[in-house]
Amino acid sequence: MNTATANINSLTDKPFHYCPGCTHGIAHRLVAEALDEMDLRGKAIGIASVGCSVFAYEYFNCDMQQAAHGRAPAVATGIKRVLPDRFVFTYQGDGDLASIGTSEVVHAANRGENITVVFINNAVYGMTGGQMAPTTLLGQNTTTTPMGRDRLVHGYPLPLSEMLAALPGVGYLARVSLHSPARVRQAKVAMSKAFSCQIQRKGFSLVEILSTCPTNWGLDPVSALRFVEDKMTKQFPLQVFKDFDQEVNE
Amino acid sequence: MNTATANINSLTDKPFHYCPGCTHGIAHRLVAEALDEMDLRGKAIGIASVGCSVFAYEYFNCDMQQAAHGRAPAVATGIKRVLPDRFVFTYQGDGDLASIGTSEVVHAANRGENITVVFINNAVYGMTGGQMAPTTLLGQNTTTTPMGRDRLVHGYPLPLSEMLAALPGVGYLARVSLHSPARVRQAKVAMSKAFSCQIQRKGFSLVEILSTCPTNWGLDPVSALRFVEDKMTKQFPLQVFKDFDQEVNE
Amino acid sequence: MVYRININEERCKGCKLCISVCPRNVLDLGSSVNDKGYSFVTAANSKQCIGCRACVLMCPDLAIDVLPKATRA
Amino acid sequence: MVYRININEERCKGCKLCISVCPRNVLDLGSSVNDKGYSFVTAANSKQCIGCRACVLMCPDLAIDVLPKATRA
Amino acid sequence: MEHSLIIAGFGGQGVLFTGRVIAEAALLVGRNVTWYPSYGPEQRGGTCNCSVVISDTVIGSPVIDTPDSLLILNRPSWDKFTPMLPEGGCVISNCNLVTDARSLLRGNEVALPASDLAAAAGDRRVANMVLLGAFSALQSWLSPDHIAASLKRLISPRHRELLDIDLKCVEAGRKFMLQQREAVRHD
Amino acid sequence: MEHSLIIAGFGGQGVLFTGRVIAEAALLVGRNVTWYPSYGPEQRGGTCNCSVVISDTVIGSPVIDTPDSLLILNRPSWDKFTPMLPEGGCVISNCNLVTDARSLLRGNEVALPASDLAAAAGDRRVANMVLLGAFSALQSWLSPDHIAASLKRLISPRHRELLDIDLKCVEAGRKFMLQQREAVRHD
Amino acid sequence: MPKFGLMKGNEAIAEAALRAGCRAYFGYPITPQNEIPSYMAANMGLHGGAFVQAESEVAAINMVYGAAGAGVRTMTSSSSPGISLKQEGLSYIACAEVPCVIVNMMRSGPGLGGILPAQGDYFQATKGGGHGDYRLMVLAPSTVQEAVDLTYTSFALADKYRNPVMILGDGLLGQMMEPVTLPEPISDLPSKPWATTGCQGGTPRIINSLYIEADAMETRLHHLYRKYSQMQREEVRFELYQTQDAEVLITAYGSTARIAKTAVDRARSNGIPVGLFRPITLYPFPTEQLHGICTHVERVLCVEMSMGQMVEDVRLAVNGACPVQFFGRAGGAVPSPSEITAQIESMWAEVNAQKEVNR
Amino acid sequence: MPKFGLMKGNEAIAEAALRAGCRAYFGYPITPQNEIPSYMAANMGLHGGAFVQAESEVAAINMVYGAAGAGVRTMTSSSSPGISLKQEGLSYIACAEVPCVIVNMMRSGPGLGGILPAQGDYFQATKGGGHGDYRLMVLAPSTVQEAVDLTYTSFALADKYRNPVMILGDGLLGQMMEPVTLPEPISDLPSKPWATTGCQGGTPRIINSLYIEADAMETRLHHLYRKYSQMQREEVRFELYQTQDAEVLITAYGSTARIAKTAVDRARSNGIPVGLFRPITLYPFPTEQLHGICTHVERVLCVEMSMGQMVEDVRLAVNGACPVQFFGRAGGAVPSPSEITAQIESMWAEVNAQKEVNR
Ligand SMILES: Cc1ncc(C[n+]2csc(CCOP(=O)(O)OP(=O)(O)O)c2C)c(N)n1
Ligand SMILES: Cc1ncc(C[n+]2csc(CCOP(=O)(O)OP(=O)(O)O)c2C)c(N)n1
Ligand code: SF4
Ligand code: SF4
Ligand code: SF4
Ligand code: SF4
Ligand code: SF4
Ligand code: SF4
Numbered sequence A, B: 001m002n003t004a005t006a007n008i009n010s011l012t013d014k015p016f017h018y019c020p021g022c023t024h025g026i027a028h029r030l031v032a033e034a035l036d037e038m039d040l041r042g043k044a045i046g047i048a049s050v051g052c053s054v055f056a057y058e059y060f061n062c063d064m065q066q067a068a069h070g071r072a073p074a075v076a077t078g079i080k081r082v083l084p085d086r087f088v089f090t091y092q093g094d095g096d097l098a099s100i101g102t103s104e105v106v107h108a109a110n111r112g113e114n115i116t117v118v119f120i121n122n123a124v125y126g127m128t129g130g131q132m133a134p135t136t137l138l139g140q141n142t143t144t145t146p147m148g149r150d151r152l153v154h155g156y157p158l159p160l161s162e163m164l165a166a167l168p169g170v171g172y173l174a175r176v177s178l179h180s181p182a183r184v185r186q187a188k189v190a191m192s193k194a195f196s197c198q199i200q201r202k203g204f205s206l207v208e209i210l211s212t213c214p215t216n217w218g219l220d221p222v223s224a225l226r227f228v229e230d231k232m233t234k235q236f237p238l239q240v241f242k243d244f245d246q247e248v249n250e
Numbered sequence C, D: 001m002v003y004r005i006n007i008n009e010e011r012c013k014g015c016k017l018c019i020s021v022c023p024r025n026v027l028d029l030g031s032s033v034n035d036k037g038y039s040f041v042t043a044a045n046s047k048q049c050i051g052c053r054a055c056v057l058m059c060p061d062l063a064i065d066v067l068p069k070a071t072r073a
Numbered sequence E, F: 001m002e003h004s005l006i007i008a009g010f011g012g013q014g015v016l017f018t019g020r021v022i023a024e025a026a027l028l029v030g031r032n033v034t035w036y037p038s039y040g041p042e043q044r045g046g047t048c049n050c051s052v053v054i055s056d057t058v059i060g061s062p063v064i065d066t067p068d069s070l071l072i073l074n075r076p077s078w079d080k081f082t083p084m085l086p087e088g089g090c091v092i093s094n095c096n097l098v099t100d101a102r103s104l105l106r107g108n109e110v111a112l113p114a115s116d117l118a119a120a121a122g123d124r125r126v127a128n129m130v131l132l133g134a135f136s137a138l139q140s141w142l143s144p145d146h147i148a149a150s151l152k153r154l155i156s157p158r159h160r161e162l163l164d165i166d167l168k169c170v171e172a173g174r175k176f177m178l179q180q181r182e183a184v185r186h187d
Numbered sequence G, H: 001m002p003k004f005g006l007m008k009g010n011e012a013i014a015e016a017a018l019r020a021g022c023r024a025y026f027g028y029p030i031t032p033q034n035e036i037p038s039y040m041a042a043n044m045g046l047h048g049g050a051f052v053q054a055e056s057e058v059a060a061i062n063m064v065y066g067a068a069g070a071g072v073r074t075m076t077s078s079s080s081p082g083i084s085l086k087q088e089g090l091s092y093i094a095c096a097e098v099p100c101v102i103v104n105m106m107r108s109g110p111g112l113g114g115i116l117p118a119q120g121d122y123f124q125a126t127k128g129g130g131h132g133d134y135r136l137m138v139l140a141p142s143t144v145q146e147a148v149d150l151t152y153t154s155f156a157l158a159d160k161y162r163n164p165v166m167i168l169g170d171g172l173l174g175q176m177m178e179p180v181t182l183p184e185p186i187s188d189l190p191s192k193p194w195a196t197t198g199c200q201g202g203t204p205r206i207i208n209s210l211y212i213e214a215d216a217m218e219t220r221l222h223h224l225y226r227k228y229s230q231m232q233r234e235e236v237r238f239e240l241y242q243t244q245d246a247e248v249l250i251t252a253y254g255s256t257a258r259i260a261k262t263a264v265d266r267a268r269s270n271g272i273p274v275g276l277f278r279p280i281t282l283y284p285f286p287t288e289q290l291h292g293i294c295t296h297v298e299r300v301l302c303v304e305m306s307m308g309q310m311v312e313d314v315r316l317a318v319n320g321a322c323p324v325q326f327f328g329r330a331g332g333a334v335p336s337p338s339e340i341t342a343q344i345e346s347m348w349a350e351v352n353a354q355k356e357v358n359r
């Protein structure tokens, strides 16, 4: 079929298994487009994490390793250290990266590993059926916060990128969103920047992408985009935290 | 013998096993004095971590649990959640807290657990014989950085407190040092503040203490104090990052 | 310009993201379902299309593409 | 004021931190060793002591204490 | 007496719920029962099924290798499960959705236009309850009253309107089946 | 022929090093050898020991239950190890540090003022080498040359001055022992 | 207020725990046991207990250590990969003698594997997947009712032995619904003078697993192993089904055992003298009891949803008394009654052929 | 350039790994194996390899997965508690068929335990401490020379089977020095077309352990188990010492075996016909070989620095052919030759008493 996939070398033809309207698919496309545009497919090794995107290894048309829950940055470190001239990226959800994988991402960032992390923040554990994520908003209902997230009991939404911004090993760090075509374009720019950071060996790069989970939010896909725009961007302001070739004013 | 121990209820009589001049001992005393002064011994539960201070359970004269390497904040969380009116503190080294235990401390802080963490930053793994810690200074020799820590290979000294400062669950956060009597007094004030934070249920509190490891630094104890003053405080500036009852200008 | 709107009916999941961002109401959900049981999008008003590709950008399933029609054909 | 300097010889490890901070050179390392094999501190110049307690603050081993001598005693 | 039943279709067609209704009804009439859902990375589309075993005695396997009955709501499920049907087994399917299905080698086949019947009863999507009604017509122990009681247990009073439609659909399926039987008898 | 030896004292007294010197020397003369240190949370003070087994054949246990020889550098080690000494075993101790020790039930005892001898040779802290010298006087295979060669292997040329003192202390211990023997013989 | 109704295995376990006085739950989501944390999230608060979704399984087990060390009946649950992450913590808990309950609803492995039912964690559960010499008590329910009963009891057993107790189920048991009768909520709990609750006037208490001296550690180990022997004497549980005259004996546990029961019934209806030996406590394993039965049995067939794990304990028990064979499905495949029946039939044929030879 | 000299077990292992072409090491400090990371830190760079002190054992094993998946000979090392933390990772690595070498220099456990030598991780190593059905190949050296030889070989074995190989030693072996001859550095390494090195023009490669369908996972498991059978056929290693005419047989591995050897010598010098069976591969275990010997043996004594773990594999091998007894020291205590000799003597007395009865 002559739709977009045909033009993207870095994606296989396999249809995504994601729920209707889940923006994981958009994020996949952005990664693949950036790989294509920067001609990285042949030297790329991607790390799929554990979450709804676990099958990423079936979608990205490059060498892939599937990593244990939360450990993708460690796996990426292992690869990059032995193949420093290859392009290594991870694709991780907020449960994977900001909960169980906190140590791994913090230390990979702090070591300044030349890897790129694509961080999908959808404020929930998608794959396991909608439990609280560290990024779940205050008041948000999940199966493990049935009365809504309460800061006194469950703590605050974790500002992971703000935390990583404190680390000198980080070369590029930005938070983007996918809730409108304009934001998708912006996200694409961030992705390319992050990839360049790695290629220029400027240290660790991470793009946090605000993404939807219509299924577990109990919203239709279009309302889910509005939720991102209205609620998530308030808690997680879109921002370039670090840019290896620019001064950033916080 | 009528030396200081006799006056400190919250310490047992057992002599410390630390190397001569190791400031772990001073830190112990500060914790114990604060427990005494705030009359917390009877309702305190301390968590000893894995590091040179592993035997803390033999020194603090209160109920103690010994935790697995890095997990003290999780253990403390377990206790505090079931005994919210008790006083719960952990005592952890920089390997324990800032390396293997990164996730646990970040998430305890982010949940705003009402616990107090005493964080001994001596820029090295003391107990295991002097390997690199996340906090090891650039250029510092350790058994695993025999040519000195190199930012390109080993990453940067991890600014853990700076990172935690980004988390809204944190009520009190300060970095102090033990390299002079004046600094020891200041450290004592921070300790009391942190304890008050917990008692007033203002959230997570942490005191990072710059401490010496003469043995693994290859310095005599007095020179080790100078190293803290001259080198460590440059990399790790002494600072109150967060104070639950004051505005803090960063 | 005239645009051809290609829809991959088997990939489309009927999520309507494309519909929601189309400035010209070009797209609509059809009434039939594909093999996966999803209703899929059709270009109900393809003439109105201005080729802005908003739909393409927002489609999570690479189910839609918009191409300029060879005007001479 | 006159001060009594108590030294717990068995706890002392001879680290000299107290010596290094004493503003009056009151303290010094003795020549004998304790059961653990450490030389320990002695109050060589106890008369000079001003009771500032710097030594007490810096002693990692609670091996030293400084108390005002009951002046009348 | 033991009866084993597999219900299968797409996610979202009420497959698991249908099984629950039958299981609760079985409990109401004092029988042993097991209900076992297929569970996958559920959040993804795809097919869905559940196995219900009803018995007078202790139930061994809740996993069914030779189902006495099948309720089939889509074509992939037809392909997957009908080969398991033993001699004498019965498959009830929604012929509005299960089209072009090759016919069975053994067992009895009932195809009813469950979506159409559901639409007539108020909501096209409730075809699952139509199949349940049809199934109940073949199970002497499963009376409309028990189904109603079971549904009331499972649907919160806040969703009264759902209950009404469900009951109507059950009735439509039951009636259709009884009429068919009647027809067969008069052939 | 197998010879087993435990060297024990405080951390910092060169206990492990002394064992290394003997082990390397054994290697130089073509014998099998195992060296096994006590290892604790090393960074803490306290006692320290190592076991050295030298043999003409394959060595089984590197852990010694009945040491042929003991070199003892402090009192706690005396208390801990001398009870293990078998009939005919030999303990060599530094009587400058091992004081008030109760005497042995069996085995031979050699007490020498190793610290004093070391002080005389240049550094009071090198008592370990004095004991080593004394030990070598009792071991025909362990010649001064081999000890010197072993020490040269272990001490980097940058620390030439250490080597000299070590050698002097070894010599002092050896001489002391030979004289004692002489004395005994002439008793 | 015993309660009767249809419940999912996972939810039934959670409710049984609450009724057993469990007042602290720490866990991390993983399929197929997510109903346990959800249930706890919704209900623990009503009982004034603590529910925390931990940042990881590692954190969860260490929270358990803390809360249980503070004297509260505490539980965690997970499934295979998550349980692997708890191994260090479990080893600590066992050594420090902290009573608690761990639920493992096994899924297929190794690795990320799959989420379907499996029994591939038998070794890990019974031999100690963590380091050092220690044992969990391991209970393997085969019905939802038994899951309720064993969960309820597990807290008392944990307290009795000051030892972690594992409920070893699988996705099938966790996901299926069955009618259950729930026990009365427990009213009085044992006192725990060893717990770290703040020493007030008294002597400080220490919960610890560090014994730096070999003697002390060895003493600790002998103490632990005395407890394990006591378990072996007092806590062994198993079920016999049609074993009276059995010449062929199936051994199976958990979900597999109930499927095997159906197979036994079918084979019996074909006249084959087959029975089922179902260990309920996997540790302590009913070694003597199984050995006893094997005196009048010709062949043993161990059926598992694994590549063969319990079969080693079966072999150790049988100790050469008769041949032990193995039949397993793995990777999420569940053996069907007919597959097992077929195995029984072929074994029975072998037995008869053997008899023929001996005649 | 074979090199001869006195080396610590830990350093010898590190050097042997480098000579075997190991070009990536990831580890986290823990006593008693700290000399391995130190050695690697100092020397890996000279060979152009990668050394990373990971933030934890969990991170380390996942770095291993990455680097070894990228085709490089890779190693990690740790000791008991640290190995427990690697269990999830090991299970992944085994399933995804990533060849690598893991060194466990065991210390006493459970829990934080102590740092002295022990053999309490036998079960964990050989039965799979992680979840699911998988096995590590486990090699147990008993001398420093053997540690060198087995480490050197382990990389080739890992590549041959695309399976993780564990070197199972203990603090004694790691800390002791012995003369060793080091092998030549390896020159040619096997090619690894499956490795993820960037697919360039070719078909992308996937390293994965997820098989969501039961069929696919079961197929994977059968594939793994075929490899394990092949290991059983081709890789079993063991040493016989004085077994020719032995009526009493000691089984022991690693450090314990060398101590047992001294005991055997002493007992032999007292005229007792005793021998030693020393498994070198703990998995695959020399089951058949041991069973074979037991035909002419009266009694087996398994000696371990544990509360009894390998003894189960010994019993499974002996399968009732003769009585199997156990003698263990644990918690960091090392059995002395005289203790073992005493055990041998009392067993020999039993054997003679038995003979008396039978006469
Ligand atoms: C060690 C381990 N723990 C838990 C799980 C179960 N698990 C699978 S995906 C997931 C969370 C995924 O959430 P997230 O990373 O936010 O990704 P999303 O599905 O939302 O994209 C969890 C907890 C697992 N597979 N392994
Ligand atoms: C899981 C685990 N990994 C590693 C170790 C070994 N270990 C003991 S203490 C320690 C580091 C201690 O360093 P730090 O926390 O900085 O404390 P310090 O000794 O410097 O005070 C390590 C790695 C362990 N006991 N457990
Ligand atoms: S569960 Fe949520 S995150 Fe996962 S595929 Fe569905 S919508 Fe996307
Ligand atoms: S090793 Fe360092 S931290 Fe540990 S006791 Fe000695 S000086 Fe203190
Ligand atoms: S290209 Fe623009 S106008 Fe055309 S269909 Fe897509 S969104 Fe609508
Ligand atoms: S956005 Fe894509 S998948 Fe969604 S309805 Fe439009 S074409 Fe279909
Ligand atoms: S109190 Fe002050 S003056 Fe007196 S000895 Fe101590 S430091 Fe010196
Ligand atoms: S500071 Fe304390 S331990 Fe150190 S020398 Fe002075 S009295 Fe002794």
Ligand SMILES: [Mg+2]
Pocket (backbone or CB within 6 Å): A051, A093, A094, A095, A120, A121, A122, A123, A124, A125, A126, A133
């Ligand atoms: Mg998510």
Ligand SMILES: [Mg+2]
Pocket (backbone or CB within 6 Å): B051, B093, B094, B095, B120, B121, B122, B123, B124, B125, B126, B133
């Ligand atoms: Mg430290």
